[in-house]
Structures are given as structure tokens and as C-alpha cells.
Amino acid sequence: MASGNFEEFYSLCFNVKLHDTRKSLWLIAIAATCWSVWLTRNEMVFERKVLSMDTMIFHAKMRALLWVRVAFDECMVQERLWWLSPSKCRFDSINSKPVTLSCHYPPHGWLKFNVSEMATEEATGCGGVLRDKEEIVKALFSGPCDAIDAYLAELGAIIIALDVIIEIGWTGSGLIIVEIGSQVAYNWLLNKDRRPWLQQTTFTDMKRRLACVGEVAFSKADQHGNEMVDTLSTTSINCRVMFKAW
Numbered sequence: 001m002a003s004g005n006f007e008e009f010y011s012l013c014f015n016v017k018l019h020d021t022r023k024s025l026w027l028i029a030i031a032a033t034c035w036s037v038w039l040t041r042n043e044m045v046f047e048r049k050v051l052s053m054d055t056m057i058f059h060a061k062m063r064a065l066l067w068v069r070v071a072f073d074e075c076m077v078q079e080r081l082w083w084l085s086p087s088k089c090r091f092d093s094i095n096s097k098p099v100t101l102s103c104h105y106p107p108h109g110w111l112k113f114n115v116s117e118m119a120t121e122e123a124t125g126c127g128g129v130l131r132d133k134e135e136i137v138k139a140l141f142s143g144p145c146d147a148i149d150a151y152l153a154e155l156g157a158i159i160i161a162l163d164v165i166i167e168i169g170w171t172g173s174g175l176i177i178v179e180i181g182s183q184v185a186y187n188w189l190l191n192k193d194r195r196p197w198l199q200q201t202t203f204t205d206m207k208r209r210l211a212c213v214g215e216v217a218f219s220k221a222d223q224h225g226n227e228m229v230d231t232l233s234t235t236s237i238n239c240r241v242m243f244k245a246w
Contacts, residue, residue, distance in 0.1 A: 029068075032064035055243070059243070112176075113177070114179045116233040118234050119149055125143060127231075127232025139244070142242075144242070151185050158185075162213055164244055178216060179218075180221060188203075189218045
């Protein structure tokens, strides 16, 4: 059924046969999609950017997921299914059996930036999610990187995370935990003697950014410690440009 104007379109979306929380989730998804289309239109018209349909869909899905998480504290969306089929995502109401989250909150007064990488024979990518102590997402990124293997991609993800913090303007305003998945990269960060000689420039660039950001602590993530950042790093393989949002 086609709609002739926005009023008819909204009426069509609002009258969908869903109830209670499911209907709210549906309307949030519609609103996030419309807002993403509008922002894409502005970028194409005023900034002369060329954005693919896949990029716009990625932005709309990510924006809807973040809005759902903020609007419904009790609504637990399966993030891996979200990227495959949002309509099949399971959610639990406040009266349902509680869902155990695999990621851990940062200590009071800290922010935590989870980063991860994905490497195949053809490409490498990375992703990251910045959360506060209440697990609200404050920033994220996902996209390709120039690293030749997974360990170097993890270092690249850390540098991008620090760049995001600097771009946001939060340098020196709080304590940051950067949580990574690679044990090898984690050992490099803790022990300078273990760092590959060929990557000294990378660590110099990281040190320069760390000086700008302020107090930063590194930690090793548990296995499957953050479903969202794992999904972002997997998605990044098929991205042509780096996507950042906050």
C-alpha cells in the first residue's frame, strides 16, 4: 500500500497491528529510519557526499538500536539478530526472566571503550563502542582499516577510539578504560620490550593521542565480552568507509 504524503505514511505506520512494547519498538525503528534518510539527504545536498544504500541502512539500524536501548531499559535486544532480521529479535519485558549481559559496567566515574577487530584473507576491519557506567552507548565506530593482520587491526582500533574521544571533546574530562580482545596486543601495551620493532611508529602515534586524552587504562576483555562491538567489527569488513557516531 502506497502513501501519498507523510501524514498518510505516518498513519499507515501507526496503525500497524502491533501492541504495547512491540508497537513502540516499531515506531522507534520508523522514526530512526526517517531521520537517517533526512540526514543522508542533507549530506548529499549540502556536503556533496555520496552515500550508498548499504551505508544508509547501516546508519538507520544503528540509530534505531541505540534509541531502543535508551527508551527501554528493560528491553534486551539480541544484537546479532538485529543486523540479520530486526523483526525476529527477542526482547524481554521487566517482568520476564532477566537476561545476563556479558559485558561489564565500568567503575563509577569511568567510561569504557570496547574495541575489536576482524581480519580475513581479503580485508581487515574494526569496531568500537563507548559506554558509561549505566551501559548507555555514548559513541561508536565501525569500518575498514589498513592493518595486515588481526593484531595490528586491534592497535588501529585503539587509535580510532582515542581519535573519537578527542573529536567528541572529552579529553581530560574523565577516566577512560579501553578494553581489547587480543591477548597479543594487550601484552604489547603492557610491555614495551615485546612490541614489534616495525610498529614503533604506531605506538608513537598512540602515545601522542594518549597524552591528549588524559588518564587511560587498558584491560583484556572476556571471551564474547561485548556482543555489540563484535557485531560492529564483523560488519566493518563489508564497509567502504569508517562510520563514527556519538
